[in-house]
Amino acid sequence: MLNFQTIMLFVGFLMIIAGCYCMIRTYHMLKIIIGIEVAMKAVTMFLILAGYMNGHMGLAQAYVITAIVIEVIVAVVFAGVTIGLYKKYGNMDIRNLTELKG
Amino acid sequence: MATIIYISLAFLLIFCVMAVMSHSLLKSAIYLALASATLGVILYVLGAYWAAVIEVSVCSGLITVIFISAISLSKIKKEEVQKLYSDKKRMWFLPVMLIVVGVALIVLALANDLSLTNTAEKVTEDFREIFWNTRQADIIGQIVTILIGGIAVFVLFRDDEDKK
Amino acid sequence: MNYLNYAGEAFLLIPLSAIFLNNICNKRFIEKHFHILTGAVALLQMIAAVFAFYIMDANQMLNFDFSVFGSSKITGIELFDINPVSLVFLFCIGMVAFVSVMISIRTIDVKKGSYVNLLMTLLIGMNGMVMVSDLFSLYVFLDVIGISSFVMIAMFRSRKGLEGSIKYLIISEIASIFILMGLSFISMKTGSLSFKDIGRNLLTNTFELQTILIYAAIILMIAGFSIKAGIVPFHSWLPDAHQSADTSISVLLSGIVIKIAGIYGIYVLTNIFGGIKAYQVSLAGLGIISVVVGALLAACQSHFKRIVAYSSVSQMGYILLGLSTGSTLGIVGAVAHVFSHAAFKSTLFTNAAAIHEQTGTLEIDEMGGLQSRMPVTAFSSTIAFLSTAGIPPFAGFWSKLLIVMALWGSGNQILAGFALCASILTSAYFLRLQKKVFFGKTPEHLSSVTEVTGSIKFAEILLTAVTCIVGVLFPLIIIFLHSRGLI
Structure with a gap:
């Protein structure tokens, strides 16, 4: 039961938990990007592991490169929206956002 | 070759958890860049050469630059950052448990010397x-x-x- | 077959060329006439969808593969694929985009945002998503839709817009990460992710790591697409994001984006995994919870757009119920409900834009008695409400009937009864809305409002006509489908 694939899956799963914990429990808006990035690294590792397991490494690399491009653009858009909110409120605290009621 | 992967996995997990738990944003960004470099090493050893190069150059370079420029556009003094987090209850045992479990697993793998099993033939x-x-x-x-x-x-x- | 080739490539290349035209031409000219450019793109999309459907039906073709930029000459692999279901979705996309342009003539100041560019990229994303034949390309276009809608909500950089955009962004990124994790687990077992190669027999009955991974992939992908579609319990972003955007963008978001980003993904999953009993049970459970909880939450809101957003949550539950049956009748009912929901939800948001234009407020406690002053708005709102609640002879009645019949026929009689009774809840919150806004006494500060004029009135009349005509002519559609052997 304990082989190489299982260990990599388990470490990746721990990284995704860490990333989601960061996204949910932080009070600083820019820390959310760090959570997204950590989770995307785990997904990159899963994609390359899948390519290693079934032998099609070229296809897996194509997937990873596309995912990296999308990840960069999401980080840019998030930073833009965050800086817009900083200009409105004066600090980066996410507890300020109370205008919309749940 | 298997030992390189296991040691890099341990470092990757440690860097990611430190990036999540760190109080200062600049240190988080640097831990994230180090984690990207370690992931590049893992990708290279597994055989994904192109993906490793682009991962190291883009994630470890471009995203860190974007992050640090976003931090510098919002000039917060260091004392305010500390004040933001001083009243937040940190569950410090959760990341410690994550690191301990992850590293223990990897030490177990190194001790048993699990090698890379490749069950499928490589399509060139x-x-x-x-x-x-x-x-x-x-x-x-x-x-x-x-x-x-x-x-x-x-x-x-x-x-x-x-x-x- | 050349027409189909041109039509297929037109869905992707026409919005792209509209972006180029928008940025190259003279700035003042474009700011005065932007609605002609975008309206023409939306109209062309609707006409091309109908035309392609007619040709495909006349030649008895079930699907048509094509590629853009002629890459298939090199490897013989076709990248895009049209079938009649995707043509219905493409028609809905064109219709809602047209309505959004009609509203934006009055409510958007084009100098301040990039409405035209972002609408065109959103169209490319949605058209691409319903036309691809590969799971990973589906994920890429899903993210194109996501990023485009984040920027559209935050376009005017108001406080509410930026806050709604951040909440939507965080939850949508979690959904994208789940979907990509599910994709990687599926890819560990099969070599490629294209629809033809995955096949239907992914699950074997042995207890090994691969089977656990495939089950985990199914759960993760259902969760990811449900977050994007606004299904309970993942619905918390939907009212905030749809309320804080400008009304012409709320039409797009609630009218078509949650359906393409969420429901089309679940439709693709149903094609792959539809035979598994656990999959059908989980979809049915999510659907019925969404129908009931969405309706209950809508009954206690006091903002017009929030009521309509929670109503979207409820109707998405109906579509999931239709997809969970696994029979062809259920899928036909779900696709028909996508179309009728696009029609009546756009009508409701157009009414919201009209009321906001004329009275300046959207809190229903401050309104009343607008029926004598804004008769066209009141009439179209009543027709939309009757269609939502499933009252004949409007379009909503037929699609709900098909879904309930599919549920009954596949053995879930209890769920069919629940879905019928939930229509009462739907009528409840809409009756409250109608009574508070349109009937009753007019308050003092609203005694001088008049009917809205111009493009918003035209959009209301057009959508009401579509709902009535499709409702009256629906038996012809059923006869047509029966003659093709689908029902």
């Missing part, structure tokens, strides 16, 4: 042929995404009249 194909010839739908998607990124920078960072 060139990444460049596949990417440019068969994944054209992805390329169209990527071009449109980069276009939206350009429009977003233009719209969101525009510097016209300041509404108070």
Whole structure:
């Protein structure tokens, strides 16, 4: 039961938990990007592991490169929206956002 | 070769958890860059040469630059950052448990010397042929995404009249 | 077959060329006439969808593969694929985009945002998503839709817009990460992710790591697409994001984006995994919870757009119920409900834009008695409400009937009864809305409002006509489908 694939899956799963914990429990808006990035690294590792397991490494690399491009653009858009909110409120605290009621 | 992967996995987990738990944003960014470099090492050893190069150059370089420029555009003094987090209850045992479990597993793997089992035969194909010839739908998607990124920078960072 | 080739490539290349035209031409000219450019693109999309459907039906073709930029000459692999279901979705996309342009003539100041560019990229994303034949390309276009809608909500950089955009962004990124994790687990077992190669027999009955991974992939992908579609319990972003955007963007978001980003993904999953009993049970459970909880939450809101957003949550539950049956009748009912929901939800948001234009407020406690002053708005709102609640002879009645019949026929009689009774809840919150806004006494400060004029009135009349005509002519559609052997 304990082989190489299982260990990599388990470490990746721990990284995704860490990333989601960061996204949910932080009070600083820019820390959310760090959570997204950590989770995307785990997904990159899963994609390359899948390519290693079934032998099609070229296809897996194509997937990873596309995912990296999308990840960069999401980080840019998030930073833009965050800086817009900083200009409105004066600090980066996410507890300020109370205008919309749940 | 298996030992390199296991040691790099341990470092990757440690760097990621430190990036999540650190109080200062600059240190988080640097831990993230180190984690990207370690992931590049893992990708290279597994055989994904092109993906490793792009991962190290883009994630460890470009995203760190974007992050640090976003931090510097919002000039918060260091004392305010500490004040933001001093009243937040930290569950410090959760990341410690994560690191301990992860590292224990890897030490177990190193002790038993689990080697890389490759159950499928490798299909010899060139990444460049596949990417440019068969994944054209992805390329169209990527071009449109980069276009939206350009429009977003233009719209969101525009510097016209300041509404108070 | 050349027409189909041109039509297929037109869905992707026409919005792209509209972006180029928008940025190259003279700026003042474009700012005065932007609605002609975008309206023409939306109209062309609707006409091309109908035309392609007619040709495909005349030649008895079930699907048609094509590629853009002629890459198939090199490897013989076709990248895009049209079938009649995707043509119905493409028609809905064109219709809602047209309505959004009609509203934006009055409510958007084009100098301040990039409405035209972002609408065109959103169209490329949605058209691409319903036309691809590969799971990973589906994910890429899903992210194109996501990033485009984040920027559209935050376009005017108001406080509410930026806050709604951040909440939507965080939750949508979690969904994208789940979907990509599910994709990687599926890819560990099969070599490629294209629809033809995955096949239907992914699950074997042995207890090994691969089977656990495939089950985990199914759960993760259902969760990811449900977050994007606004299904309970993942619905918390939907009212905030749809309320804080400008009304012409709320039409797009609630009218078509949650359906393409969420429901089309679940439709693709149903094609792959539809035979598994656990999959059908989980979809049915999510659907019925969404129908009931969405309706209950809508009954206690006091903002017009929030009521309509919670109503979207409820209707998405109906579509999931239709997809969970696994029979062809259920899928036909779900696709028909996508179309009728696009029609009546756009009508409701157009009414919201009209009321906001004329009275300046959207809190229903401050309104009343607008029926005598805004008769066209009141009439179209009543027709939309009757269609939502499933009252004949409007379009909503037929699609709900098909879904309930599919549920009954596949053995879930209890769920069919629940879905019928939930229509009462739907009528409840809409009756409250109608009574508070349109009937009753007019308050003092609203005694001088008049009917809205111009493009918003035209959009209301057009959508009401579509709902009535499709409702009256629906038996012809059923006869047509029966003659093709689908029902």
